[in-house]
Amino acid sequence: MTTTLTDPIAPGAATRAVGAPSGQRRPRPTAGSLAARYRRQSTRRGLRHTLLTIAAWSIVAGSVALFLADGGMRQFGTLGDAVTSLGIIAGLIATALMCLMLLLTARVPVIDQTLGQDRATSLHATIGRGMVFGLLAHGILLLLGYSFSGKITPITTFAGLWADSTDFRWAVGATALLGVVGISSMVAVRRKYPYEAWFAIHLTTYAAIIASLPHQFSMSGLFAEGKLERTFWIALWLVTAGAMLAFRIILPIISTLTHRLTVTSVVPVGPDAVSIEVRGRKLDTLGATGGQWLNWRFLTPSLVLQPHPFSLSAAPTDTTMRITVRDLGAGTARLQHLKPGTKVAVEGPYGLFSDAARTREHVLLVGAGIGIAPIRALLEATDFAPGNAVVVLRASTPEELYFVDEVRDLCAHRGAALHLLVGPRAWDTWVSTSYAGARLTDFGPWVRDADVFVCGPNPWMDAVLADAEACGIPRSQVHDERFTW
């Protein structure tokens, strides 16, 4: 069904004011050059993705290959040996997966700019489930294998190892801790705890990993002293730890010291949101662009321990950045009373909800509620020729159409059409009743061949994504980022 859209702000002559001053610093691009540029960008990102995938698999395969290279294939002669060998392989795979998980959360720039932090995190969780099973298999198979070979019960084997080896006791403790972390990370359980509790539990993973390290080197014949395998294993752990240290600790500290951000103003926007503007030095070198997010840590006694992931709500300038925060919980409520002059530490910028994700020359930006903020920043930062962009904003009430005036101005200057979908949602679709029946493809003749950026509440985003799939828009052209930790 094709609906003719009646738009309160139709892309008429005024909105196509080509050449109007917009505060935009780039020369206005032509459609043809953009199509080529974004296609190249998309190809490069695909290539990076392929290389990273190969590297990730290679780490896992390489760990098993170490066992094979050490003559592992000959250790399948008896039942005991075979079970033991499988246990060793399970441990090697689980440990390699553990390193991959850490690398995925280390906020390594190339991973962030290829997968996006949210995809990296969900991959981290997926791998985590397999990793926990691998660790359990490692423990159980080795106990069984030793028991079969020694013709003693698994309990005797366990007791023997427990009595003989401190490193074994540490490893058992590590497995128990990781089990706790795994259970607490599962979504169903996670929702019952506040973020801080979940984060504290997660920090214990580091303790668990450290506790598991000694037995890898002391009890394993594979990684015995003087062997090449030991060097590989040490290198794997050093690279992982180095990435965590460099990108999660050192780089944010350098950023914070370099840019010296302070809050300059806290201004209410809409019924329950505030815009926080910060000023700092050399923000051009921070490399943030509209649509990206940073982890913000406001240095007041009550807020210093809570980093908050917030998207920019305007493209940053060389000296200022702006975020917009809606009162969603105890932590964000306190942000509404921030005083100008408060110092700010940042980690980032992160995320692919930006020009870097573009694959096509046309773009459809769809935002709802406070999700309009990153859409607004992206609108300012991404390139398109006049007439090749459509912005769709959705809110239950006109007050919740955050930044509608700024978006209207930007659309007019850049030559983008704007649709405002205000009022209750039409059934379980993502549009308002005033647009009942409208599909994504009704907002432009080129939507199937456009990039679609979606930001808003999760259930609403699911509805938009379902519509995109139903409309036949390839998933690689649909861009969404979610902030459910």
Add this chain to the structure above:
Amino acid sequence: MSTKRNSAAALASIGILATGWSIGTAHGQTLTKTASGATGSGTTTAPGSSAGTKAGANSGTGAGSSSGTAAGSSSGAAAGTTTAGSATYVGTRQSDRWGSLQVTVTVTNGKITNVTYTSTAGDGKSRSIEARATPTLKSEVVAANSAQVSSVSGATYTSAKYLTSLQSALDQIR
């Protein structure tokens, strides 16, 4: 695209595994030869261990630790810890091609009361042999109050490493 990507990665992984396997097979043949040549030669002492024995012989720390836990795996050195009435002595680390083993002995009033060990043997067979043989060795040693006990059948190498390390620990007692 994601299928292609994963196929490429799977292919690379298979290549890596095949490389590992072929190295393992080639390496295995040399290992077997070495092993047959080395039969009967018994244990070899870890490099630097004799120096370590002398250096560590009288280093009582008095930390009150009487747990028979061996020090880190990187050291081939022997060390002793003395507390009132009871002392622990760490033997030299004894290595062979299955890994190294190091014994810690607790002596109370001139009697061996406990023996513990750490081992770097990683393959299942060695671990299981150790798990089977060491309780026997320990009870024999405690009963005989010396390292002069017979080795456990089917665990010749383990027994040799265990008893040699034990003797070096007992040698520290003056």
